[in-house]
Amino acid sequence: MTEATIGIDISKDRIDVHRLPGGESRQFANDKTGLRAFLRGVERSGEPPARIVFEATGAYHRALERRLAETGLPVVKVNPRNARRFAEAAGRLAKTDRIDAALLARMGVALSLEPCAVLSQTLSDLKQMIVAREALIKDRTAAKNRAKVMTIAVLKRQNAERLKQIERQLVALDTEIEAQIAAEPDLAPRLGTDRTAPDRRFPSSL
Template identity: 60%
Template structure:
């Protein structure tokens, strides 16, 4: 049980904090001096600190508190906004947002989770850079279909070759960082032992879902957004569908799921059974994606590689 809950709205220059125990609010600088002042302002050590991710602006603050052993709760901004609307708080300021986050953490009794370390933050930055390059590559390939002038074709080809070189360099750097850490290297080896899971997929699971191996199977599927959401009201029962979760993880699992339906005997049998039962291909593939994330979670939890 937490003795107190503090909501913190984080911006580039400031930290706006609200403490539930006495209702006091205060602004701090988002720098080393401000972080020290915030720690001195904390009334009790058993405090839950609730905040939203703000790109690079929350990382130094998060790391300082994590090193101090505080219970940190990083909430989804969309969920926080919906909570504010549900409680009738339509106005939005930094101070009001801090108070809303504190109230959300206390009323919902939000559970603290481990934060990313510096290594995972570096890997996440590399992963985001890689995603941007993949989008640029797709755009360049689409442009190439409509170009007619030789000079534009040449420039587009040069751009594509440069993107490929940059992608290769980033993937080498990601692999280098993972192999340099014994725990991440072991997780990588376990993941790529699963038929259909490539190095790129393993990168995504390690970086975007570091909780894998510590979750219940249903939690893993839900966190990836692969658990069907039931819809029922009175006598009406709607079709269940997936929603929410981490889109990057789902995207990374789509191609491995397709490969698994051909080369993983267990999952191929499962896929064929779903198709024989009349399920649409998309529904059957989603079910295989869910089984893959559950399988990865189980193997990482048991510290063993895949075996038939």
Template identity: 55%
Template structure:
């Protein structure tokens, strides 16, 4: 039997599907009845993957339902899918066209299959997204405080800041409680916090936002976090390499740990000083340390061992 690939364009109310290689199409409601209709439509066919883009809250129920059914899912970056569409010359954009393009994208590029997310990871992800939203609220409130002169508004803003801090603390405690309840997660967490510079917050951010860590090759770990240098070359001309793409949340979470590691992690401090001595700008040297950190974390998790200083 020929494996088939299905593209699914998910909107708030409907899901458009396109099956390759036979070209069958289906449109269903974005609810459990629609999900069941999709499973009946697939029947006994051998599905290599269902390819879809994340659409805020609208894809989550679909994703959970299909995972329970044991179907292979590939969640692709919307920007990558759009660039693929432009490269194929398909500039028109409708739900049915997008579904067909996603199916073709999956057939030709074979994007990575999602691992089954256990409920604990879903809960952690939800808590972490709430934490990130609270951090944004706190930043906005701090910025407002600089421009307020009315005493009532200043008092309300101060109260709001205190409330946000309490909520962040409560979310952090909930995240740590969930990690402590899971033996495998707790072991991975302990490995990460053993690395000088990696705080508890950075450790649970890596566990939540990059669950593949420990199962990747060195280059793949750097690329997935957006810390792999991209060459910029044409003919005899060579420009500066730069970082791009990847998971911005992971990259942001590694910045402060890299600064700490430049002072307190002997190996990474030596790397930082070496790059500075070679004339590299401080930001470039720090980025290199960030890349070393994620590669180190990946290697330690893969080998299931904590960080230890090298013997003198």
């Protein structure tokens, strides 16, 4: 029997679903009600899929990813760049065309993509905060560099205010990051041992 593969194209308001074999396509709202309806459909099919393939789309894919993990379904999250390369190599689309659910399902079958582990909610939150922290550090460096060459009083004042704001935001983020680590001590080794230095770094790939 051929393994079932589901491809999902995720957007802000909806998810488009394509199942192989069979080629059945459906559409659901990208909200709690829509995700419940999708999962009921998977359950009623009587044949658990070998993989559910979707692109990593930032905020749009996270709710779906969490619900799939909670129900124990096999998650395959692909890099959008890799999906596009597969599609172009297969002659399925031009460079400006959109990757759709059917193409993602075909990619899962053709490459026999293996399910991957899903980050816990804590790890997912930490990763987002660490990425935000890195962006703030870059902003701080840029603001300090601007301060060295500014001569106009109003610009110097605004830049100084921005630096203070960045420092406040970094303190808030560091406090929350440490609180998350304290709640799950097993995370500490993954984040390094020296987190006390003013310019300490956290790995963004947890």
